[in-house]
Amino acid sequence: MIIQKTENSRISTFDPNNFSFGNTFSDHMIICEYENGKWGDVKLVPYGPLLFTPAMMGVNYGQACFEGMKAYKDNNGQVFLFRPEKNFERINKSAKRLAMPEVTEEIFLDGLKALVDIDREWIPQGEGNSLYIRPLIFATEEALKARVANKYMFAIVATPAKMYYTEPVSVKISDHYSRAASGGVGSAKAAGNYAASFYPTQLAIDEGYDQIIWTDDATHEYFEESGTMNVFVRINDAIFTPPTSEKILDGVTRDSFIALAKKRGFEVKVEAIKVKDVIEAQKNGTLKEVWGVGTAVVTTVFQALGYNGEKLELPRLSDEESFAVTLKNDLVNLQTNLSEDPFGWRVLVDHALETV
Amino acid sequence: MIIQKTENSRISTFDPNNFSFGNTFSDHMIICEYENGKWGDVKLVPYGPLLFTPAMMGVNYGQACFEGMKAYKDNNGQVFLFRPEKNFERINKSAKRLAMPEVTEEIFLDGLKALVDIDREWIPQGEGNSLYIRPLIFATEEALKARVANKYMFAIVATPAKMYYTEPVSVKISDHYSRAASGGVGSAKAAGNYAASFYPTQLAIDEGYDQIIWTDDATHEYFEESGTMNVFVRINDAIFTPPTSEKILDGVTRDSFIALAKKRGFEVKVEAIKVKDVIEAQKNGTLKEVWGVGTAVVTTVFQALGYNGEKLELPRLSDEESFAVTLKNDLVNLQTNLSEDPFGWRVLVDHALETV
Ligand SMILES: Cc1ncc(COP(=O)(O)O)c(C=O)c1O
Ligand SMILES: Cc1ncc(COP(=O)(O)O)c(C=O)c1O
Numbered sequence: 001m002i003i004q005k006t007e008n009s010r011i012s013t014f015d016p017n018n019f020s021f022g023n024t025f026s027d028h029m030i031i032c033e034y035e036n037g038k039w040g041d042v043k044l045v046p047y048g049p050l051l052f053t054p055a056m057m058g059v060n061y062g063q064a065c066f067e068g069m070k071a072y073k074d075n076n077g078q079v080f081l082f083r084p085e086k087n088f089e090r091i092n093k094s095a096k097r098l099a100m101p102e103v104t105e106e107i108f109l110d111g112l113k114a115l116v117d118i119d120r121e122w123i124p125q126g127e128g129n130s131l132y133i134r135p136l137i138f139a140t141e142e143a144l145k146a147r148v149a150n151k152y153m154f155a156i157v158a159t160p161a162k163m164y165y166t167e168p169v170s171v172k173i174s175d176h177y178s179r180a181a182s183g184g185v186g187s188a189k190a191a192g193n194y195a196a197s198f199y200p201t202q203l204a205i206d207e208g209y210d211q212i213i214w215t216d217d218a219t220h221e222y223f224e225e226s227g228t229m230n231v232f233v234r235i236n237d238a239i240f241t242p243p244t245s246e247k248i249l250d251g252v253t254r255d256s257f258i259a260l261a262k263k264r265g266f267e268v269k270v271e272a273i274k275v276k277d278v279i280e281a282q283k284n285g286t287l288k289e290v291w292g293v294g295t296a297v298v299t300t301v302f303q304a305l306g307y308n309g310e311k312l313e314l315p316r317l318s319d320e321e322s323f324a325v326t327l328k329n330d331l332v333n334l335q336t337n338l339s340e341d342p343f344g345w346r347v348l349v350d351h352a353l354e355t356v
Numbered sequence: 357m358i359i360q361k362t363e364n365s366r367i368s369t370f371d372p373n374n375f376s377f378g379n380t381f382s383d384h385m386i387i388c389e390y391e392n393g394k395w396g397d398v399k400l401v402p403y404g405p406l407l408f409t410p411a412m413m414g415v416n417y418g419q420a421c422f423e424g425m426k427a428y429k430d431n432n433g434q435v436f437l438f439r440p441e442k443n444f445e446r447i448n449k450s451a452k453r454l455a456m457p458e459v460t461e462e463i464f465l466d467g468l469k470a471l472v473d474i475d476r477e478w479i480p481q482g483e484g485n486s487l488y489i490r491p492l493i494f495a496t497e498e499a500l501k502a503r504v505a506n507k508y509m510f511a512i513v514a515t516p517a518k519m520y521y522t523e524p525v526s527v528k529i530s531d532h533y534s535r536a537a538s539g540g541v542g543s544a545k546a547a548g549n550y551a552a553s554f555y556p557t558q559l560a561i562d563e564g565y566d567q568i569i570w571t572d573d574a575t576h577e578y579f580e581e582s583g584t585m586n587v588f589v590r591i592n593d594a595i596f597t598p599p600t601s602e603k604i605l606d607g608v609t610r611d612s613f614i615a616l617a618k619k620r621g622f623e624v625k626v627e628a629i630k631v632k633d634v635i636e637a638q639k640n641g642t643l644k645e646v647w648g649v650g651t652a653v654v655t656t657v658f659q660a661l662g663y664n665g666e667k668l669e670l671p672r673l674s675d676e677e678s679f680a681v682t683l684k685n686d687l688v689n690l691q692t693n694l695s696e697d698p699f700g701w702r703v704l705v706d707h708a709l710e711t712v
Contacts (some may be wrong), residue, residue, distance in 0.1 A: 023501075025411065050410070138414065142381075146514065157411050181557075182573040183533040185551075192547060199452070200539075217538040217539055
């Protein structure tokens with residue numbers, strides 16, 4: 001790895017109690033370029049702009065996929081990643097579906113650890129705080145031809161993140177728009193999937209909802225995901241979540257929730273969720289909770305479901321009654337080294353590079 | 357418009373008889389930036405790189421759409437665009453679906469004309485030659501949050517294009533992969549749609565085909581498009597093409613073919629095309645032609661259809677017998693000012709800017 005430390009650290013300008021998530025960038029970034037059929041050197045360099053023309057294939061033909069993950073600092077200042085190998089596997093799955101070159105462990109995991117190590121001062125301490133990390137691969141070749149590109153960049157950038165104060169939200173069950181086609185790229189973390197979701201989400205917001213529950217595009221009879229989260233439904237004391245498929249992103253948080261729920265002895269059913277069954281459960285009072293899970297917010301609890309022009313309210317449970325909140329706390333405690341790690345999910349980031 | 361002519365024209369390095377399509381760029385480009393809710397000045401500047409970081413939202417969340425169009429030089433050196441208002445309308449339709457700001461006529465059409473005017477020496481003369489023009493809009497804001505961006509760039513870049521020598525090709529009728537979801541972004545020229553198509557196309561190539569005929573994702577029983585072209589089927593002497601929909605790109609070439617076919621008195625049926633009916637017509641000998649149309653190649657004639665593991669051959673028609681070739685010639689003659697223009701499709705590009 002080629003390491004070029006910044007000579008102008010911005011860390012003194014960073015106030016962990018007052019920063020804006022998503023556009024405050026840490027001092028460094030990882031970049032690695034692919035050309036002539038192979039990846040070059042992994043470079044750790046100061047975060048900053050690179051030269052691209054508007055003919056860059058990544059923005060013309062959408063060959064671009066990404067990951068979203070976090071680094072956490074415990075009360076002693078130790079830094080941990082959470083299941084990074086899952087994101088490594090998934091970015092390569094996404095890359096494959098988009099006909100892009102896969103990255104090696106050395107590029108992804110070593111790059112990740114080096115960046116988090118050198119920029120560890122950018123990780124805010126305290127409940128709900130973390131460093132949000134964005135690995136991505138995108139086509140950099142300049143060419144106006146709709147074909148697989150020959151040049152790519154792998155990059156990792158990072159932004160400090162704080163607790164989202166997530167009020168319970170209202171979600172609309174989609175009856176027209178959809179996120180993924182059968183035989184499409186829904187299971188890839190493809191850049192284009194996100195742009196496709198913005199307009200329908202905006203329409204749902206205009207109708208008084210916060211987000212969408214995506215349903216299958218052919219019939220809109222089955223739950224798929226919600227916003228950029230996987231979805232869970234609790235009927236009586238059983239938890240349901242749809243199986244992953246080519247239309248559903250295989251979320252790390254979803255997988256972790258399932259394992260944590262089983263560990264607690266909750267009944268977990270990974271099976272197709274029919275909209276009709278959820279509506280019926282709401283009407284007969286057996287629907288206890290519906291929530292979304294993902295790296296960014298961990299959990300968002302839904303307070304109402306929009307369906308067929310009706311806004312169906314969900315029960316307001318206390319934190320103790322709520323499976324969503326119980327599991328969220330289990331997960332956060334594990335991620336931030338406040339609890340044991342029976343699954344071996346935490347990965348300590350060593351002090352390998354002298355800090356800036 | 358702000359005009360900054362290049363002081364280092366590369367036109368002397370451009371050999372119209374020997375250049376590579378798609379990565380030879382003309383001297384200039386148009387750029388226009390969107391910020392604080394409005395578009396800024398349209399600028400004509402030397403083609404070249406701009407500064408973007410890997411946190412650019414266009415490559416992270418795929419808010420990016422484009423157009424593909426051509427400028428033609430007639431035998432007298434006059435330069436024409438072809439139905440540019442169609443591309444103007446379509447880029448705004450794409451932008452809307454991707455929750456991006458629409459551009460004005462002044463930005464799109466005036467920018468286009470200025471670029472083609474100033475770079476007119478980059479348009480190769482002669483049959484099949486043209487300047488391929490790429491207008492695009494992409495999110496430029498740097499932020500790691502899956503939401504609508506606040507900053508965008510509109511750009512136009514151009515590359516000289518020559519005749520594709522299109523041998524008849526074999527196409528596989530897709531029975532698993534698909535291009536567009538119901539309620540998705542198939543009718544938008546969204547960057548992400550192209551990346552999504554590369555891997556399935558590669559698999560079809562591995563099976564001995566050149567391209568895919570996309571079918572509906574729910575049942576794979578209906579034709580949608582082929583590669584990046586709209587599709588036509590001729591059974592006996594009737595021409596069929598599917599109606600445009602939210603899953604099908606509303607192609608300018610398709611629309612022009614329909615008008616030209618009607619003008620010739622051909623029977624044109626804009627209706628759903630069932631895979632089953634096409635296969636049956638092939639078996640009973642009534643299937644005469646299947647072809648794709650689009651700006652880049654104008655027409656690609658299909659010689660075989662792959663279906664259910666079988667390769668079904670199509671008749672080899674002479675140019676005179678072929679409706680595809682007849683209509684292609686009608687279109688090319690109109691585009692290059694070799695025939696009358698009863699539809700008012702050609703737009704002359706005036707000498708408004710002193711050439712470099
Ligand atoms: C579409 C979509 N679904 C689900 C998730 C949740 O995945 P993870 O738990 O790995 O963050 C994400 C990403 O955050 C997503 O973008
Ligand atoms: C998916 C797709 N379908 C059809 C077409 C044909 O459209 P047009 O005739 O406007 O070039 C294109 C673009 O060229 C395309 O990308």
